[in-house]
């Protein structure tokens with residue numbers, strides 16, 4: 001049912017179109033980069049080409065679907081853009097239907113960024129319409145090489161959209177955002193390049209931290225049971241088996257048989273904890289706990305993970321890096337690993353100071 005619905009909407013809205021659009025965008029971008037490279041060697045007095053007029057008229061207006069994307073875009077764009085998010089804390093992007101004001105915001109924006117890979121299943125129509133009206137709309141996952149995408153069994157041709165769970169893959173999306181911003185606002189090229197490099201460095205530090213902390217979990221306990229399949233990239237990156245009670249999209253419901261199979265797995269592997277998610281009902285997780293108890297095995301809730309949305313705006317968990325660190329620490333604590341005191345922020349503060357970057 002779910003598969004046919006996705007296939008149906010792909011047929012109507014066409015991810016090939018999106019890919020084609022992205023490929024075209026890449027060609028334009030490469031041409032533009034080549035021109036820029038040439039202009040570096042041109043006499044200083046040569047006027048610079050300024051395609052895209054927004055730069056001279058104040059900050060770019062940017063609209064992003066999820067918080068993880070908006071956070072990345074804010075970090076790369078800095079002062080050159082005003083960034084807004086359509087889906088806030090606790091919002092499930094698989095089920096989210098755009099409101100009238102969302103459509104208006106997308107239609108007004110200089111640039112919009114979305115995840116793609118069908119994450120925003122019910123927004124695809126709106127995004128395609130906005131793009132075909134001539135607005136700049138980018139999917140941040142479009143630049144990620146195909147060999148980095150996971151396509152779980154039974155979902156052939158529909159890669160898993162939850163790429164932010166692997167910081168090393170999300171770092172590639174940072175570059176995609178940088179390139180898209182430079183294409184829209186060439187005058188800010190240096191700023192975008194510098195900001196993207198700095199943010200990517202922080203994402204790389206997060207990746208190293210996550211590896212260190214998750215490797216402290218005893219090998220036999222490296223099983224992550226969660227409400228839906230949002231954590232495959234995290235599992236693949238750091239060597240955890242991942243089991244979602246619901247599938248890749250929360251549109252599918254877990255059946256009784258799925259629950260029985262999972263209870264068997266939990267009991268057999270003596271899994272101590274399972275996890276609830278901030279954007280998904282905990283009904284399935286509670287059924288697992290009750291099922292395991294009926295078979296004499298105590299499994300607890302290891303904590304709440306941020307899967308498809310960040311934490312509250314203005315908090316550390318309301319940032320991409322804070323959200324992932326929260327997940328890593330919560331998983332490690334619940335499954336018998338250890339978390340360094342002060343977490344990522346303390347461990348990066350200990351690192352030798354980076355040399356001062358560029359000019360003031």
Ligand SMILES: [Zn+2]
Nearest residue numbers: 230248249308
């Ligand atoms: Zn999801």
